[in-house]
Amino acid sequence: MRLTPRKEEIQVVKDILESDEYANADQMAKALIKAVADALWMRDWYGVGTKFREDDPFWLPYGPFASESEALQTVNKYGSGVVARTTKLYSPGRLVAFHEGKDWPGYCRTCKHDATWHMQDGSSRGKCVSCPACKKFKK
Known part of the structure; x- marks a missing residue:
């Protein structure tokens, strides 16, 4: 990797x-x-699913890969003759942080939630949708 x-x-x-x-x-x-x-x-990763024929119902999963490009290059190099698809594997850390909050760069310093949890307020981020005490996103 x-x-x-x-x-x-x-x-x-x-x-x-x-x-x-x-x-x-x-x-x-x-x-x-x-x-x-x-x-x-806290990172998003990529996975690859391969199978030997298009009509084969079973996929063999491989991963993680740091980028979609790396996943595709690996399949192209070693997976000759197989059907392959890539998929993004969303970060388990971000999933937990969405609910519990996390002290992490890009997260609100007040409520510890991701910027996407804060409603748009003009051209900036406003209050948090899951934390009533947080009135404005703070970097």
């Missing part, structure tokens, strides 16, 4: 590496693994 680190993912790792809060390398390693897993949990 080709993975291009994103700005917010890099920042999470840098914060841990530059921190003095860990007593030893084991504690820091555990914190890094958890932080990277949490950051990757």
Whole structure:
């Protein structure tokens, strides 16, 4: 899998590496693994379904792939003679964050929900549809 680190993912790792809060390398390693897993949990991924004939009812799923392009390139390289389709796998972290909120870049600093949960107010985002206390989206 080709993975291009994103700005917010890099920042999470840098914060841990530059921190003095860990007593030893084991504690820091555990914190890094958890932080990277949490950051990757917030990503959307792609999957590929393959089958040997168009009329075959069974699909074999493969993934995740970091981009649709990577998924298609992999199928083209290794899947000669198969029927293949790609699909977007929406982030499980975003699903949870839609309901519980999350302190994450691009999310509201007041209610911790995604911008899409805030109604349009002129040219900006207004109140949150799931959190009555949040009157305006704050970056």
